[in-house]
Amino acid sequence: MWALNAFVLVAVLQLLGATAGTLEAYPSNHLETSSGASCEFAQLAGAVDADGLRTQIDELATFSDTPAPSVTRILYTENDISARTYIKDSMKSAGLTVREDAIGNIFGRWQGTEETSVVGTGSHVDAIPYAGKYDGVVGVLGAIEAIRALRKVGFTPRRSLEVIMFTSEEPTRFGFGCLGSRAMAGSRNIYEILEGAMDKDNISFTEAARTAGYLKEGEDLKSVAVTNETYSGFVELHIEQGPTLENEGIAIGIITAIAAPASLKVDFKGDGGHAGAVLMPFRNDAGLAAAELAVAVEQHVLASGSIDTVGTTGVMQIHPGAVNSIPREAHLEIDVRDIDEDRRDMVVEKIHQSAKDISNRRNVELQSFDVVNQDPPAQSGATIVEAATSASDELGFKSKHMISRAYHDSLFMSRITPTGMIFIPCHKGYSHRPDEYSSMEDIVRGVQVLALTLAKLSHKS
Numbered sequence: 001m002w003a004l005n006a007f008v009l010v011a012v013l014q015l016l017g018a019t020a021g022t023l024e025a026y027p028s029n030h031l032e033t034s035s036g037a038s039c040e041f042a043q044l045a046g047a048v049d050a051d052g053l054r055t056q057i058d059e060l061a062t063f064s065d066t067p068a069p070s071v072t073r074i075l076y077t078e079n080d081i082s083a084r085t086y087i088k089d090s091m092k093s094a095g096l097t098v099r100e101d102a103i104g105n106i107f108g109r110w111q112g113t114e115e116t117s118v119v120g121t122g123s124h125v126d127a128i129p130y131a132g133k134y135d136g137v138v139g140v141l142g143a144i145e146a147i148r149a150l151r152k153v154g155f156t157p158r159r160s161l162e163v164i165m166f167t168s169e170e171p172t173r174f175g176f177g178c179l180g181s182r183a184m185a186g187s188r189n190i191y192e193i194l195e196g197a198m199d200k201d202n203i204s205f206t207e208a209a210r211t212a213g214y215l216k217e218g219e220d221l222k223s224v225a226v227t228n229e230t231y232s233g234f235v236e237l238h239i240e241q242g243p244t245l246e247n248e249g250i251a252i253g254i255i256t257a258i259a260a261p262a263s264l265k266v267d268f269k270g271d272g273g274h275a276g277a278v279l280m281p282f283r284n285d286a287g288l289a290a291a292e293l294a295v296a297v298e299q300h301v302l303a304s305g306s307i308d309t310v311g312t313t314g315v316m317q318i319h320p321g322a323v324n325s326i327p328r329e330a331h332l333e334i335d336v337r338d339i340d341e342d343r344r345d346m347v348v349e350k351i352h353q354s355a356k357d358i359s360n361r362r363n364v365e366l367q368s369f370d371v372v373n374q375d376p377p378a379q380s381g382a383t384i385v386e387a388a389t390s391a392s393d394e395l396g397f398k399s400k401h402m403i404s405r406a407y408h409d410s411l412f413m414s415r416i417t418p419t420g421m422i423f424i425p426c427h428k429g430y431s432h433r434p435d436e437y438s439s440m441e442d443i444v445r446g447v448q449v450l451a452l453t454l455a456k457l458s459h460k461s
């Protein structure tokens with residue numbers, strides 16, 4: 001039955017991306033839907049349009065701590081709470097049944113005809129300081145829009161479809177990202193980390209969550225975890241945050257793997273001293289040890305043999321930081337990513353070895369070498385990649401398989417269910433900045449592919 005209707009859905013979803021003017025040219029046409037009812041093309045024209053989605057994206061962007069066009073929305077702040085209310089209202093108006101968990105993940109469910117594992121979709125709406133309005137938002141509002149589209153065409157889900165707005169994908173407030181999805185996936189250390197976490201104003205995570213109406217007395221963070229049987233699959237729509245799709249003129253990116261970072265913190269300690277008085281043979285300069293390690297990071301990454309290995313020394317601080325003082329202490333923070341966990345971990349091990357060698361050779365103490373986090377990368381689920389690829393093909397959009405080099409909530413969802421991502425182009429790859437931009441045409445194409453992908457997954461046994 002479903003195979004028959006796939007054709008119909010494609011036709012309708014194509015129309016959803018068309019303008020009202022185009023649709024008016026076919027006023028008498030109507031389509032069979034899964035419920036057996038027919039629906040007029042003309043009705044669809046007013047039902048789902050780019051304008052409605054654009055308005056929602058613009059309205060959501062007004063909940064910001066900084067002036068437009070920038071968006072700043074930090075976990076559990078007033079603007080974050082307002083944005084949450086907005087999302088819940090949008091879900092309800094799309095006919096979804098809304099609930100929240102103890103950490104503030106928001107779920108909007110469209111009940112399917114069968115009580116079985118659910119198809120999930122969604123993203124985040126928090127934004128780092130002075131970010132843009134599309135990152136994450138397209139995957140939440142776009143998912144709700146996809147549900148609206150499916151409803152309008154009379155689609156009946158077999159597996160329930162569920163839109164998720166994840167809590168705090170960005171690490172801004174408590175220094176740790178993807179809080180909501182990590183907690184859902186039952187990530188071992190996240191509960192302990194959050195229990196002790198403080199923000200820069202010394203407000204604890206628990207206190208902040210309570211202010212926003214979550215983690216109530218007697219509620220346990222561990223209750224957020226879901227079982228591996230909850231979802232049959234998960235798919236996240238997201239802007240690319242890189243320039244590839246735009247440069248190559250491709251509408252849709254289908255993610256086959258998500259790279260994951262290992263983050264390191266390293267501290268060196270030397271004796272310091274006067275920049276004039278201490279002669280070169282008698283120095284143990286912590287700053288030079290740090291500089292040498294930063295170069296070693298690059299060398300080990302380049303030697304990995306794969307273009308997919310990347311490494312960055314993003315923080316390098318020296319103390320006391322005076323022109324006439326030999327650096328006594330140095331602090332580095334290093335990020336290493338790859339889609340191959342063993343290869344990435346081998347690079348981390350080489351960096352550790354270099355830190356020890358440099359410390360010995362320069363007679364500088366290696367005070368600490370901490371692996372802050374070392375998440376496994378994710379391979380997308382074959383069923384999700386297949387569904388998204390055929391959805392894109394059937395809608396007539398050019399797509400390519402690619403790797404996500406940034407990580408997303410999908411990285412953690414992939415621990416509990418087959419997961420995939422759909423990327424759309426974003427202008428010049430700009431993201432996490434106020435001029436982040438995706439055209440409505442690109443967003444609508446992404447929503448159409450998402451809608452058809454969800455429809456396929458909903459009917460997949």
Ligand SMILES: [Zn+2]
Nearest residue numbers: 135136169408
């Ligand atoms: Zn994002």
